[in-house]
Amino acid sequence: MTDPLPSLVCSSCGRDYDAHAWxxxxxxxLDFAAPPTxxxxxxxxxxxxxxxxxxxxxLWSFEPLLPVDRRVSLGEGLTPxxxxxxxxxxxxxxYVFPTGSFKDRGATVTLSLADAxxxxxxxxxxxxxxxxxIATYAARAGVDAEIYVPASIKPxxxxxxxxxxxxPVPIEGSREDVTAACVDAVExxxxxxxxxxxxxxxxxxxxxxxxxxxxxxxxxAPDAVVTPLGHGTLFLGAYRGFxxxxxxxWIDSLPKMLGAQAAGYAPIADELHGRDGQTNDVADGIQxxxxxxxxxxxxxxxxxxxxxxxxxxxxxxDALAALRSRGFDVEPTCxxxxxxxxxxxxxxxxxxxxxxxxxxxxxxxxxx
Numbered sequence: 001m002t003d004p005l006p007s008l009v010c011s012s013c014g015r016d017y018d019a020h021a022w023x024x025x026x027x028x029x030l031d032f033a034a035p036p037t038x039x040x041x042x043x044x045x046x047x048x049x050x051x052x053x054x055x056x057x058x059l060w061s062f063e064p065l066l067p068v069d070r071r072v073s074l075g076e077g078l079t080p081x082x083x084x085x086x087x088x089x090x091x092x093x094x095y096v097f098p099t100g101s102f103k104d105r106g107a108t109v110t111l112s113l114a115d116a117x118x119x120x121x122x123x124x125x126x127x128x129x130x131x132x133x134i135a136t137y138a139a140r141a142g143v144d145a146e147i148y149v150p151a152s153i154k155p156x157x158x159x160x161x162x163x164x165x166x167x168p169v170p171i172e173g174s175r176e177d178v179t180a181a182c183v184d185a186v187e188x189x190x191x192x193x194x195x196x197x198x199x200x201x202x203x204x205x206x207x208x209x210x211x212x213x214x215x216x217x218x219x220x221a222p223d224a225v226v227t228p229l230g231h232g233t234l235f236l237g238a239y240r241g242f243x244x245x246x247x248x249x250w251i252d253s254l255p256k257m258l259g260a261q262a263a264g265y266a267p268i269a270d271e272l273h274g275r276d277g278q279t280n281d282v283a284d285g286i287q288x289x290x291x292x293x294x295x296x297x298x299x300x301x302x303x304x305x306x307x308x309x310x311x312x313x314x315x316x317x318d319a320l321a322a323l324r325s326r327g328f329d330v331e332p333t334c335x336x337x338x339x340x341x342x343x344x345x346x347x348x349x350x351x352x353x354x355x356x357x358x359x360x361x362x363x364x365x366x367x368x
Contacts, residue, residue: 005116006067008200009033011296019117022186022193029292031200036065036207036244044248053078053215059105059208065244067204071112072141074098076105077208081216081357086326087338089356090222092213094234095330099132099160100363102234105209106202107133110194111141113201119143122194125182127175127285128157129362130196130233135166138194146191148182150175154284156366175287197231197292206237207244213357214242214251221251223354226337226344228361229259229268229308230286232297238359239300255357257300258349259308260340262286262333266310268297273309280313282320285333285362309343311336329364337361 008017012028021030037044044064054061059077060070079102080093094102111134114122121144124134131147138145145166149158153170161168169185171178179197186193196202214221221242227235235257245251261269264279265287281287291297301307319342320335328334337358344350 006039007033011293019113020192022195022198029198029200032067032204035247036204036240037247039067040064046249048215048219048250053212059108059205059212062208062211065207065211066109067201068109068113068116071115072137073108073112074104074137074140076108078212081213084326084358086322087341087358089338089341089358091328092209092357092359093328094209094359094361095334095363099129099136100366101129101133102206102209102359102361103130103133103196104137106130106196106205106233106237107137109205110134110199110201111137111143114143114192114194115141117192119192121145121191123148123182123185123191124194124196125149125179126196127287128153128366129285131168132157132160132366134194134196135161135164138166139164145194146185148178148185150178154366160366176290196233202233203237203240206234207241209234209359210238210241210245214245219250221245221253222255222357224256224258224344224350224356225359226258226260226341226356227359228283228286228333228336229261229297230265230288231291232259232293234359234361235259236293236297236300239304243303254304256349257304257306258340258344259297259301259306260336261308261310262316262336263310263312265289266308267291267294268301268308269310271298272301272307276310278310278312280311280316280336282313282316283311283333283336285331286336307344307349309340311339311343315339315342323360324364328360330360331362331364331366334360334362
């Protein structure tokens with residue numbers, strides 16, 4: 001069993017905090033003080049046991065690498081990894097989750113920690129998927145939830161939040177305005193910030209995507225992994241998961257972490273390559289101009305020889321149509337990842353014989 005009350009440390013100044021905290025006084029995000037391989041109550045085996053890919057346990061098969069015991073779960077995880085020959089890749093179907101997006105990975109761990117802490121009310125800010133996930137798992141835990149959302153949120157995503165009896169709080173303005181309003185509510189009230197951008201428990205949950213990918217590939221890592229990239233919730237979580245597996249000696253090397261950003265909302269790609277002047281308003285789920293963990297995302301790219309590119313609206317729409325015509329019913333934001341794969345191949349960042357996994361992150365059923 002893991003410790004239900006892990007300690008936290010500032011990612012910038014190194015100051016220590018308990019698990020109730022969400023941000024350092026210096027303004028930087030917090031992380032768990034110990035890496036996953038050190039948090040395990042018992043020494044990790046030389047090879048992962050077969051029980052670690054148990055469909056009954058879902059992603060909680062990997063509980064020894066998680067910061068809290070399984071407390072709030074809907075059986076999430078172990079999403080399919082399928083061949084996608086038209087893209088010469090494998091697709092990780094992250095939209096096959098209870099709420100239709102990969103955000104359930106973070107929500108189950110975050111609400112399990114909230115339960116361990118005795119939290120009675122959580123707040124989150126989200127363009128839709130993270131809000132629906134936190135609202136759903138809060139309902140499962142019997143915890144009140146307020147979800148700050150853009151006033152322009154897709155009706156289906158707002159309904160998904162409302163159906164849990166959580167309270168959506170629509171905010172006019174930019175995605176950054178939504179976050180600012182939520183942070184003000186956290187600082188002025190008594191709610192716990194279950195943030196997919198700030199809360200380290202969320203990233204511990206998304207790290208399980210790396211554990212699953214390697215387990216489904218007989219404990220070998222792909223050469224490259226492509227994910228959408230906004231706040232880096234899946235991108236950075238996956239990197240941390242692969243890093244933990246290397247540190248445990250269960251895989252030999254890190255895959256290249258390759259991010260797909262929406263043009264016009266692509267601070268990482270812009271820093272690496274310069275801005276191209278385009279705007280992509282189709283990929284609304286990753287319209288983040290100021291990612292909280294920007295330096296950590298850039299560090300993950302540097303550590304893996306990875307990259308980030310900005311994907312245009314037209315390329316997103318073309319990729320979305322191709323995905324749906326092959327049976328992958330996903331939301332538009334997902335399509336930036338396979339579109340980016342084409343760009344990476346054109347640039348030579350992905351070689352013709354590279355083994356690639358692409359994450360498809362949200363269901364098309366949520367955009368009606």
